[in-house]
Amino acid sequence: NSWTPVDVNGNEDTFSDDFEQGKIWVQDLDYDLIQRKYADLTPAQISVSVLGASKKFVYAPYASLYSSDGNTDDKKMRPTTESYVKLSSTKYSLYYFDPSLIEERLEALPEAIATEVPALSVNKDRGVDAYSEFVHQKYMDVSKSDELDKAYKEILNEYLGVDIYHKGDWTYEEISTAIKNYFSDNFTYTLEPGVTPKGEDFIDYFLGTQKEGYCSYFATAGAELLRMFGYPSRYVEGYVVLNSQLGEPEDDSTYEVSVKDKCAHAWAEVFIDNAGWYPAEFTPGYDNDNPNLTQQEKDPKEVTTTKSTESKPTTTTQNSGQGGTTSVVTKKPANSSKASTTKKTNSASNGHGAGVMSDAGKTSVSSRITENNSDHGSFVGIFITLGGLLLIAFGVVVHRDVKVKKMRSELSNGDNRSRTVAVYRYMLKYLKLIGITDSRNITDLQLCDRLTEKCQEM
Template identity: 30%
Template sequence: MKLTDERKPIAEKLIMLILIVFTLSNIWGLLLGIELNSFSRLIITALLAVGVHLLLSYPFITIITLTFTTIPMLILSNYKILGVTKVLLWLEQFIRNVVDYFNGTEQILSRNLIMFWVLITFSLCVITWFVLMKTKQAWILPVLYIPVFIYYWYIYVDVAYQMMIMFFILYFILIGSQQYVRIEKSSLNQKIHLKAGIYPNWIKTALAYGLIIVLLAAILPKGRNVVDWYWLRDQVISRYPAITDLRDDLVYGRSYGQAEIFSFSNTGFQESLELGGPVVLSDRLIMEIQSSYPFYLRGSVKSTYKNNRWEKEPTKVFNKGLNEEIPREVENGTIVELDISYVNMASFSIFTPYQPTRVYSERDGRFKYNKNYELTKISGIYKNEKYTVQAIIPNQIKHTDYNVQVNYSDGGDLVSYLQLPEELSPKITQLADEVTEGKYTPYEKAEAIRDYLRSNYSYTLEPSATPAGKEFVEYFLFEEKQGYCTYFATTMAVMLRTQGIPSRYIEGFRMPDERKNGLYEVRLDNAHAWVEAYLEPMGWITFEPTPAFAGPAVVSGSIETGGAQEEEQVRSPSSDAPTEGAMTGAEDMMEGMEGFGGTNYKASEVDPLAQFVDKMLALAPKITYILLLIGILLRATYIHFRNKSYYSKLMKDRSKSSIPSIYKNILDVLEAMGKPIKMGETPYEYTERIISKVYGNEHNLREITNIYIRMQYSREEGQKEEVEQMLNCLWFLERKLRVYWGFWKFSFKKYIKGEIIRPYNI
């Protein structure tokens, strides 16, 4: 029977395609933080791979099938225009979000993460399909995949190491299969008959050798000592001093590569894209700045307000080299310079006063800016890196000089800064009219709105969340009447626009008033939001509507500041580094496989003793791995049933020791995530300190702590609902720990070492 590569079962090819693509798609899913487990990611990868195969193998049939499936669905749904419009609008914003992400001006929004992951996985399926099905050149796969695995391993993504091992096993099976096909073709040409059933044996052999070689390479002891080549090292460091900074910091160092575009929505300061809700401050140091004065440092500029959130307006992006001059729109002002060093921060955003004119850096590179003068460095800025910003600060002029009345709504560059949501309540416009009554110039109106907000509304970090269906500004003005900077800045920007005054919403940092050791120390609780209004003839002027802060007074380049502080948090990924591995013995395996099946050996030609020794040597690794695997499975089974028995006993017993036992396990999981309780810290103090970092809609740590304290210091027995609530919180934190550690490390710690869940006092 002729067995060619074309006649191999198609299922085998598809399975290989699915598993190889999954080795990378699984890593991307973890990095993007999509809410899918590994099995779900595998299923979606399989569906995408099958879809790609059908589309590329039978394009005409696939397109016809999709067409004749879509049309009846539209007909049956009575062709709902609203639904189609929603889909098209979503598609448009998704494409814009992805384009902005690759331009380095915006992060992928949370609602787009899964679709973005599907898109890049689909692209990988297409590339891998062509390699496997068309070119049949297996050597291309390591060239495509291995650099990616090494890169992610190098930046401390632990799962990349395990996925690389899986890839090598699959690759050995693939090349073993292809080697057999070549030998089979050669035997047919030479009219040599191969025994039936040898192909499955060949696959088994390739699989066995692949597993043995890869697993041996993975578990063999590895040292961290390197071979010193002093001359080469000195030459590299002398030419590229930045090499010494590589892999210096697990969270904010350049090696980790986790820089982000600055945004409140990506921090603990603002849990979601929607505005409002209570916040918890952090005083972690992130920047040190050498400057003559404290300034407002702009990080993000937004001009579109709708659905209780601010969004960026799509705008043209300009590319500049470091040290190149930025075109001015401020003519009269004072030139200042700030030396900014990142202490515990990694960001693409360059923080500058308005208006920046030049950026200097020790590292070469390029940066981008738009018409709002948002600056982003293409290669990012990381811990212990410094840049210098030169800016021109507008000089103050007399209030009477702001007397130019302009109608911007007729068109022009400023019309987008007058945008207002269609559902905006007329009560807001009416209030703005009342506040600005008797004021004739735009500047007087802006001052009146600012002073009204500062005088009639109070500052708090714990306002109520905006109720569902309520408009944010309306709720703040007429019901809540208290809030922090985003409340005041958003409200002033909206009220200015009702009066025909262009405005934009700014997020960034407000430098503290005092220096320490000659430097301004900027911390997370210095995060702030404010307003810029366009007033003729000066242009954009900064306004501070938040009552807890003294407003900026621009006088000969100085900005006077004072007052409370707010914060912005940066996510801290896992700091665990993977173990270094090495692949050995692949060449020997391939040489040993040459000619397999094409030669018949006679038993009489082999020494019986040597044959016995060879068999024992061949079986030894298999026996070792089988025993090791059995031991691991027995240990994991024991831990699984121990935990199951523990949970069952908790639900049946509900004694006073049940809830404290669960609470101790919760503390253990939080400590494993890098959030241990401090010595002398009460449970309530601990909860308030970490709640923003482990927040879950259904699992409130405050309620969990209240239940624990009541059980500890009262004679009440635990209720079934309370035990269930505690257990659900524990399982929720376990899932977060699994993402934090990675699947393999989490599984090893939980099921092999038995460290995550312990049956305390039960």
């Protein structure tokens, strides 16, 4: 029911020295390959300043040359042997290849990119060969799951039209498309799929019973299915940021983008021999999109905000004198399309006021004609109002006292399990009280970051 990071020991790592001598890292493989395959392509450069995100990870697009970060000594990026690149400085620059330029080429699918690549370095090629062997050993394990077996056979029969699979008969693009179509036709994307019951296998329950989930579900099952079709794959987490989210640049080339929890995402990566790791997206609705974002969040530069020009109604009170008549007139501005006037005239000799609600402006206007002996009534009204306020305040205090006693009882009485559940429930209430509430699945570290930032703000 969970993914375990690959542990690399010294005996298994036969590639790091070659990559070091070739002056690239494992994480640079896709960039290095594209550079060797397409000599006519010119890499672009991106400079990043991390403002409020976690300082642990590097944020960069695919096909980036991490070893070109522009920093030196202790500020230089540090790759883990197998996984992410550690961020040592909040400012860095990277060379990268624009994916849109590569996708325009018909042969630019991962397997096609990996063929007939000119060799530039003995160390690089030797490191790539050793690393490919390592990947095939580490990223091909498949869970024992009846439902996973059923899904594999259904994809074979219904989406590929065969009973027996031979890897050489199909391209990666055909296999990944078949898996993607299987998910789209039979499963639903939701942020609230419920919990996997105790004792149930995560993949079995998702594929066989639940039939709905968020990105972690589809990425997990998709990675396993890729392995069953002979492709090393792994589960990854990060952020998906659409080009349109950048909005308008602050100058000719600088953008500031707020990458929120809605952009957190999980997907699979597939390893193509001689080509490196490439993203494999299986979550419905995530093809060049993010279904969790509003249209304004997706493309802030295209959404315009209309400001209302309607002004407040004007109110005029006319008093003809003590004991006489009162006119209350409420008017909307002349430029309103529904301007109307409500007029009411009362003869008031008993001290009671006249109230008017105008449909045009939804403004309530009260006018009271007081006589010489009306002070007593005013004092009575004040005392009644004060008494009501005191009763309300008393009720609030009593209500709070009852709630606090109930909370203390739930936190101190009963068995460990019931007290733990109570602690968790009240913790969520306090988080909501300070504005931290979210129905989407986020990691514990993401929640901690949000809590830290919120507490610092307050």
